[in-house]
Amino acid sequence: MIKSIIVDDEQFTLDEIRDTINGFNELEVVEATTNPNKALEMIKKHDIQLAFLDIEMQGISGISLAEKMIEIKPNIEVVFITAYDNYAYDAFEANAIDYVLKPIRAERLEKTIKKILKIIKTEPEIKKSTLKVRFFKKFRVFNEVESVRWRTTKDGELLAYLLENVGIPIHKEKIIDKIWTDVDLKNALIYLQSSIYRIRKLFSKYGYEDTIRYANNSYIIKDIDIDCDLWSFNKYLNKKYILSDANIYEYEKIFELYIGDYLEEDAYVWAMDMQENLKHKYLRLVTNIGAYYMEKNDFNKAIEYLEKLIKVDPFYDEGIKLLFKCHYAKKEISDLKNQFTKLENIAQEEYGAYLTEEVVNYYNTLVKK
Template identity: 30%
Template sequence: MMKAILIDDEELALNYLEHQLLNIGDFQIVGKFTDPMIGKREIEKNEIDIVFLDIQTPKLNGIELAEQLLEVKPQLQIVFVTAYERYAIKAFELNALDYVLKPVGKQRLQNTMKRIQSMMEEHTTFSLQKSENLQMSLFQQVTIVDGGQEILLRWRTAKVQQLFLYLVQHRGAVVNKTAIIELLWPELEPEKAYHQLYTAIYHIRKTLAPFSKHFQISNTSEGYKVRLEKTILDVDQFERFFRSDLSLSAETIGEYEQAIALCKGDY
């Protein structure tokens, strides 16, 4: 049974959603909140599996709230709820996030749960880590290798992958939000661009959830920072070798060949 918290500024909508979830029978409703900040504190201090979150919440936008929650609880499942289909489609192009429309139907919730359970099973499989250190390839195709097993990360959109790689490129440093928007969504109005940014960060966190102890994304008022833990990058190995200034000789040619073999394609 999944432990759920519901957040919506309308009490009637909360009660109706609770009624529908209890009819499905797979939920324990831990709390209902009209104030998103109170709901956020409850989620952070309790073991919660899933949050049903209204997109248009007062004090804090629902997408921003989700992004903050996933920073501290990357395994958390979030379903967005909205009364406006047109708003949802505009805000989440290419069906980037899962959302349900009000009034929430029982069959729609059951379909949502099937998808979430499938995602959780997939993440559980990934989480069976075989080695202490991850190896990550940035040359040619971006892959993660865990104990000899190659894992190809599946990104929701190309922009999400681009943002992740841009943050990895600047690992350890804060990347300004405005700079990201100018790079990836220069054609959008500021409000829509920030929606896209929060959506992309959300999906990066969800994609990396099985490897959350290796990839840590922190959010500051200015931007985002990626920190890698126990992760070996091929580009770092390649750069360290050539910075070592090892002289080329018959004895060291093998080391040069190994270093060159790391870069099998474009960075």
Template identity: 30%
Template sequence: MIRTIVVDDEWYNRAEICDFIEKTGFMRVESCCQNGAEALREADRVLPQAAFIDIEMPEMDGLTLAEKLLEKYPEIQVVFITGWNQYAVAAFELNALDYIMKPLNKARFQKMVERLKRRVELTVVKQGNRISIRCFGGFDVMVNGHPVIWRRSKAEELFAFLLTRHDTFVAKEIIIENLWSGYEITKSLPILQTAVCKIRNIFSMCKSEVRLIYANNRYGIFLSDTDCDYLKLESMVNDFQDGYPKSFEALEKACETLQCGLFDGRGFLWSESCQEYLHRKLSLMLCKIADHYHAQNDVLLEIEACKQLSRFSPIDDEAQLRYISVLRARGRKDTINRHGDWLRKTLQEEYGCGLPDVVEKALQERSE
């Protein structure tokens, strides 16, 4: 039996809804509540799998109640049963299963509960999922070894955007500004809502691992038990310790990963700022590593750190000058010449420019 709660401030409405539910034969009303506060207390006691909620209620309206229930019980199925139709958009933004108008129609109610039954049954049998997300060198999302088929490019981009801001909420206005800046608000909102529905459908069986939550006019992606290269790189940056030997090895791998390009080939314009931010952070960390080895008088590792920095940031004049200076201090003229050849070729082929005068001068001085 599917455990349900019914919430409506009018007793006769509660009685009618309860009667409809009990007659299905596969649902049971565990609690019948007249307001949101009571429903929240009862939910902690009965752990409902579905909630039938009126929207227009005093003190706490049904939308707010549903939002609170979904925060505590992500798997709960919410059905709004109301006499008002102007809340439909807001209801579906909360990922409600259905929105039924009063007075209740038996055929319409039956159609809804069959959907609810299938959704709950799928949730019950669901085991832990393996979610793999690759953000560098492209963008691929795998669920239990199967690639996600987005079909809608804006759903894919919205998921990527919220992923880079995971475990926090982003206002609708900021999402629209970054993803659909050229659209009028009346056009961009339906696109956003469609993309949200698509994402929720894709991960409907993975709510323990991937949750898209709506609250206070904001959306957020919340992840757990996922294998994601972006999260790993972000964690490495946050956990970085100056001078810790393993940090340099991890840092080298992180630089290699970032050089593959965040969402490479997807054309997400907003991702460029994310790429630049991570690049600055990793460059600063490489500088700190080089400083540490210099203070320890570890010549070989200082050279290696400076080399990594120069290769990671070929258009950074200071990085190039530092590497050349370290090589010159150790009398490595041949290495300076080889580096100069590599740098000229890289700048020309990848950036379409030549060496800055200050770097060219440093190379010539150090190769004499």
């Protein structure tokens, strides 16, 4: 028997929904109340799997009440009850968990109940499956079997934003300001709650429970056991390091994570600062690896790494000068000249700029020796 609860500030709506639910043998109404606080107490005491919530009640919105319920019971299914109102209708059409419109139509409510029952009954046995999350070049979430397909693009963007800020509580209005910039607050709150709901269900599907918490009007995602390129990259590069024979292999593996700029193809505005920060760490790493191999007199290996630096930033002077120095150390003056010409062309043709005076002067010093 699936236990349900109904919360609405209109008694006749409570009665209508309860009467319809009573027609389903698989469903039991544990409580039908106009009191949101009482509903929360019932959620704590009973294993309630389904909640029908009025989206606009006096004192608290259905969105806020759903957030509190999900905080107590992350896997609860939520159906919103709303008057025929454009903001709610449009929001749920684009971003539905599910909803029913007032005045209640029995056939629409029955359709909703059947849909929810099917979801609850067909939920597979959960087996933990390590998720892989990739931020470099494009945001992707997948495991060994499948890639996650987002119900809306904002679901993926929201998860990326939360994972970037892992362990940090973020106020819901700040999230809205970052993700739903051009949406009015009323609609944006609906979109946010709907996306949070689907992300929680996603994690639950792969065996991760209680991943997103809500308190003090803020959401926080835990440091969970996933394979995340961003977390691995920062784990190694957020600390001071000196490359050595003992750790060079590890740092070369970290180098390989950077297959493109951070969220490059997604082009999220809020990600720009992090993108620049990570790019600088990458350029520093490549330069350090190049210097490591140069000290080993493995100039070919050093050049191999340093040439990859050019593809990311042809104006990173420290790395460029080291690349020139490697060619000079190999006594490859013709290769040095070709490298300089190549860089000049890239700077002018792709960026409409010139190499810095520091780099040009360093090059001239080498070729005149």
